[in-house]
Amino acid sequence: MAGETILIIDDDKDIIETMTALLEYEKYRIHSAETVEQGMEMIEEVKPDVILLDIMFPEKKTKGFDAAKDIKSRYPKLPLIVFTAINREYAFDFTKEDIKADAFLNKPVAIDKLKKLISKLTS
């Protein structure tokens, strides 16, 4: 059941553009932020049903990791999906379990898979 509000936090404008277009096509309402700080502010404002959060940001390679912890401590019930272009844990100093997210996806994200995941997390 689409129609949920999704907040995408990613520094890559192209990812934001394509994800927004593809998810809007699937009837989701999309808001986006290019920085973690902006994204944190928008949570209160847009009250998303799901957050899609990138891990690597220009200022710090694990900024999304810290942000995930922050989001989960402030909004424990808000579904959080972490997504990154990095597909191997060895590149990071932490594993998926260390990230307090509800799901972990690799880019490119398969939209069908994301749809299933969103409906599972919001039901």
Next chain:
Amino acid sequence: MDTFPKINSSEYSDLTNVIKWFILLRWVAACGVCITLIVIQTVFGYVLPYALLYTLNGILLLVNTGYAFYFFRLKNRNLLRREIQFFLHIQICSDYIILFLLLYFSGFLSNPFSYFFVFHIMLTSYIFASAVTYRYIFILTALFLLVTAGEYFSFLPHYALSAPDSGAYRELIPQRVIGLTSTLVISAYLTTTIKARLEEKGRKTEIELNKYKDLDNIKSNFILQVTHELRGPIAALKGYHEMILKGITGKISGHTSRTLLKADHRTANLLNIIDEMIDYAYMQSGSRLKNKTSALNAADSITYNLEMYEHMAQEKQINIRTTCPRDLYIKGSRDLLNIIIGNLLTNAIKYSPERSTIILNGEKMEHMAHILVKDQGMGMKADELDSIFEEFYRTRAAREIEKDGTGLGLPIVKRAVQSLDGKISVYSEEGRGSSFHVYLPLATKPQKE
């Protein structure tokens, strides 16, 4: 609450071992003194103040009992930094004093055991900086000279080893004192020098090790950066393809759609190649592979890879059948397990005909986890089978089916299997299909699940 940090560094854990060793050596020394006293009293019949000597030995035993009690019981082998230093100084001082007194009351310079101070010097220089050792040497030599002068000028009584030697003893005092003190100084010099050289070597090794660790960090950062820089744009590219293909940007013709699908297929291939290259670089590094092993649920890993690649199978209407018990756990790292299952599964999909079946099973087999990937694909010739795990090798049929390819997939799988202390074998028949059998060590179910 302790305000000083607990001692954790290797240097200090080493010193804690030294304390243990000293206490043990002191028991041995006290036994040695006791046996020597009995022997010289009963066998040689020397006239010495035995009561005093036995008392000194008793003090040595008592002091050592005190040290052992303090170290093992009171402090439970866990001393603070400043306590270790202080404790070692106390021990060394008591050892010097007791040996000195034992010697003084048993012939002093004529006692051959006076050279036992060499051992004390060696141990002192082993523990302390050379300046401290030389301070000990200075005090010891001064004491020797003082007592010797006292004996020479008859201020102090001489406790001779045997009664008639007192005249000869006096004559030999200068030679003996020179011999003994020079031995002590030279042994101090040699041990402190050797120690300094060993420490220098140790420092160099540590620097080398740190350099190696830095390199390892740089390498892993590089892999991270490269992965991000290459996979990120491709993710965006695929997103744009999908936008156009879904008509989000406007209606497109069938021809454009087919052309773009081809472009998208090559892009997906490129992504696969990048992954293989990066995995290959990672597998080559080897050093960090075993760091993150844990108990992994085999069924979860199979499902993860199935979801990851099911779109590839759907395009060819391939049916993937899987069975895996929920309680099968593998000892390994998730990355390596995904490398193994992911590569074998994508190979099976790539080289299988449309509407065929692939079997992906996990099962417990004796003391190993057995993962089977079986396809009904084109199979391989016997002579090709020998080479498939060689780097950059691609079978002729593989090259025909897919132009892009690194020939690194199976070598990576083999390395990943080996890194997890597993085994891989392959059975194949040309035209009938291949089956890859991977055997990996079992793990017990993690408690938190």
